[in-house]
Amino acid sequence: MPRLAFFGDLLDFTADPGFAAPGLAPGVRHRPEHWLLVEDGRIVAVQAEAPGPDWQPVRHPGRLLTPGFIDTHVHAPQLDVIASHGLALLDWLETYTFPAERRYADPAVAAEGAVRFLDALLAHGTTAAVVFPTVHAVSVDTLMAEAAARGMRLIAGKVLMDTHAPDGLRDDVEQAERDCRALIRRWHGHGRLAYAVTVRFAATSSRAQLAMAGRLCAEEPTLYMQTHVAENTEEVRWVGELFPEARSYLDIYHRHGLLHPRAVLAHGIWLDAEDRALLADTGAQIAHSPSSNLFLGSGLFDWAGATEAGYRVSMASDVGGGTSLSMLRTMGDAYKIQALRGTRLSAWKALHTATLGGAEALGLAGEIGHFSPGCLADLAVWDWACGPVAAHRDAIACARPTGPQHSPQAALHERLFAWMTLGDERNLVETWVAGVRRHGGSAAAGLGG
Structure with missing residues (x-):
């Protein structure tokens, strides 16, 4: 099994955000333009810098990566x-x-x-x-x-x-x-x-x-x-x-x-x-x-x-x-x-x-549900928007200014909420199970250098 390095915008959680306001929620872990390193089906690291040549890149710039x-x-x-x-x-x-x-x-x-x-x-x-x-x-x-x-x-x-x-x-x-x-x-x-x-x-x-x-x-x-x-x-x-x-x-x-x-x-x-x-x-x-x-x-x-x-x-x-x-x-x-x-x-x-x-x-947090070292690499790759209406909405969400009334977390939430509300399986690019692609094709994957 090759050593894989997934590149994209990683989003997962370290704790329950509860019913807090979108801009004040704890436990949100957003790592844009990061690498998720997977060996033998398990996550071994998450990093900002590109890995060495012994890792096979799976590039998804501008796409959202979530746990399955x-x-x-x-x-x-x-x-x-x-x-x-x-x-x-x-x-x-x-x-x-x-x-x-x-x-x-x-x-x-x-x-x-x-x-x-x-x-x-x-x-x-x-x-x-x-x-x-x-x-x-x-x-x-x-x-x-x-x-x-x-x-x-x-x-x-x-x-x-x-x-x-x-x-x-x-x-x-x-x-x-x-x-x-x-x-x-x-x-x-x-x-x-x-x-x-x-x-x-x-x-x-x-x-x-x-x-x-x-x-x-x-x-x-x-x-x-x-x-x-x-x-x-x-x-x-x-x-x-x-x-x-x-x-x-x-x-x-x-x-x-x-x-x-x-x-x-x-x-x-x-x-x-x-x-x-x-x-x-x-x-x-x-x-x-x-x-x-x-x-x-x-x-x-x-x-x-x-x-x-x-x-x-x-x-x-x-x-x-x-x-x-x-x-x-x-x-x-x-x-x-x-x-x-x-x-x-x-x-x-x-x-x-x-x-x-x-x-x-389910008592399975040591195995699935987040991007932490040791977890199995069950993950999904998503387009933020699919279709002209959703793309237009996503562009507006991305253009929102930040500031005291609109924190970076609140701005990201606005984009995520639009994705959740307007999205469906058409937004899905790939699904991986334990480091093996089980849905989606290599053309979409951006495999290689």
Whole structure:
């Protein structure tokens, strides 16, 4: 593997910028016209001076280099149903999602879907993801094998559903446990792969299956757990009827040992103060899925309230409820939701959550999410603007004067916010995973002297 030297405008984070004003945010690390040195797939240095001739340059002058995005909740088979017309969550599952997932019992369909999904992630600048396959073990095997072939950091597991699900998507507790244990032995800790005990949501698992999932988590603390919680008011009402002994929807998972620092729960819109305290106490995170929440009309996530309560929030596309794998579009939708709640989300906070913040929430900050020596070289190269409107806006942002009322950080934020709001996968030039280019071509790379 060659020693690579990436040149461009490097942007990453050393800490959470919080909800500070754009010109006063801590933790922002902007190093324009710097070199990122990569050896054996890992970052070894960042420097202003050009490296020696024993480094192969990858030149991107005037372009933005960020860590690869981290999508903490996305459904691999649901590319089949992305942009399906407007039903609320439960009807949407029955009408679109479950029929699509049933097809993944076919190994050929599962294999084809895994290739399409992972290549699509890379084509949107996402290099790590927490993924729902389907209830079928073959869907996990094909997804993990393809991720391993690309060197990607992937967290996934067989979906558990033994009740309130259609034929072809139900398992039973004993077979599901056998499947999970076999998949854990095969994939957990294999390269950059990790297994997640994957409960679809409380309504589709019996108490016995939830208890089995909790046992798996207790036996192997390095396993992740992923599920959905409190996404939609009708869903919350139904789950409450199914589990009257539980204090809340979230409490169902807690009673079965599923809340812990490696638990990733999507949505978390309709939580009360006790639920929020429980998330903080257990270390579990909410995978905020703004595009999906808007598309399905599920509700407006209270990010400021989550921060006040002290629990972690990561960023998720939730395709196919979400309408794009682009984390830029996802971050733009997060801004809109917070604006409706009276909070102005900065581009700093959004980008941090999709990079270093996501890595920290998953316990992976030693590996991904920032440009520090020792991290794997998962990175994306971006054009600041794509198209005449965005180019015009970017030029105006670049021309803003600096001064007491417009600090350099605020000026950079104005440019970054326009990129986040107007950009998408068309802005992406290349995606690299562990120092290997996985999307984009050598013509765009500027390889050589």
